[in-house]
Amino acid sequence: MTKDAPLLIERRGDVEWVTLNRPGRLNALDDRLTAELRDYFERLYRRRDCRIVVLRGAGRAFCAGLDLASDQARRFAEGGLAEAMDVQRDIRDIMLAMRRCPQPILALMHGAAAGGGFVLALAADIRIATPDTRMNAAFIKVGLGGCDVGASYLLPRLIGASPAASILFTGRDLSADRALTLGLLSDVVAPEALESTAEAYLAAMRATAPEALRMTKQCFNHSLDAPSFEAALAMEDRNQLLLGNEPAFREGRAAFLEKRAPRFDQP
Known part of the structure; x- marks a missing residue:
């Protein structure tokens, strides 16, 4: 993998840090980035070596959505119905794979998170942002x-119907502070604290049993x-x-009774 690849993947133990890497275009989606994101998240479904994913953007933004100057956008606008549907499915399949994969996904957001970039964040499980983050459903603009x-599925489930309608119907920017108030974000932190804040979440999740974490994401999404x-109770019963x-x-029960930390990664 080269440093100019549109998607950078850094392995840190059993966590993968995935960076959208088109900073000159605010990490906007073109054919290549779309394909690499889709393929990456689809492959995660059967992988057990990766427990958690952190998704972030290089440069000044998280992701500005579809690159309207790309060949992908041209084919959507000019290629006819069948070709437009192919482009549409290429992008929405990323979000489908993100929800389907058993690994929790943390989205670290800064700058623009617009259009499809906004929905990438919505499809993640935990969202942490900097104060300069601006989110919107730019499609309508x-x-x-x-x-x-x-967007119409994820956003109302995260913040409720009326706030979601005000965002989807207008395309207006949603500030980080407002998103935190609505419950869309878990934290708003200074840019220099973004990674360390994510590390605290990672440490807590890595202290859990691997299969329990995977099945918790599965059950959580099922219950939504x-x-x-x-x-919902039937799925919880099945998992437990x-x-x-x-x-x-x-091991967890023994550790509790012995008043020690559990050693889940040991056989």
Whole structure:
């Protein structure tokens, strides 16, 4: 992997730091970055060597959405219905793979998080931002609908219907402070504290049993869509019974009784 690749992946133990690397275009999505993001997240589904993913942007922004000067945007606008649908699916499949993969995803946001870049952050599980972060559903500002690549599904579930409507219908900027108040962000921190804040979350998650963490994300997302309280309880029951028969629970119980930290990574 070269430093000028559109997607940089740095391995730190069992955590992968994934950096959108088109800083000259504010990390806007073109064909190559779209393909690499989609392929990366789709491959995660069956990987157990990677426990957690951190997603961030190089340079002055997180991601400015679709690069309207790219060949990808040209094909969407001029290529006819079938080609436009291919472009649409190429991008929205990134978000689908992010929600489907069992690894928790932390999005570290700064500068612009617009359009598809905003939805990349919505598809993550935990969002941490700097005060200069500006989020919006920019699609509606260029003649498209404000509901795109998962925004109409994810945003109302994260902040409620009325605040989501005010963002999707207008394309107005959402500040980091307002996003924190709405519950969209977990933290707003100074740029120099962004990585250390993420490390604190990583340390807490890495202290859990690996399979328990994976199944917690699965159950959490299932419950967001559950048709009833009983359906959510059924998934929770299933997960706890499966995990209760794993060695990690026996180690966790022994550690609690012995008043020590559990050693989940040991056989």
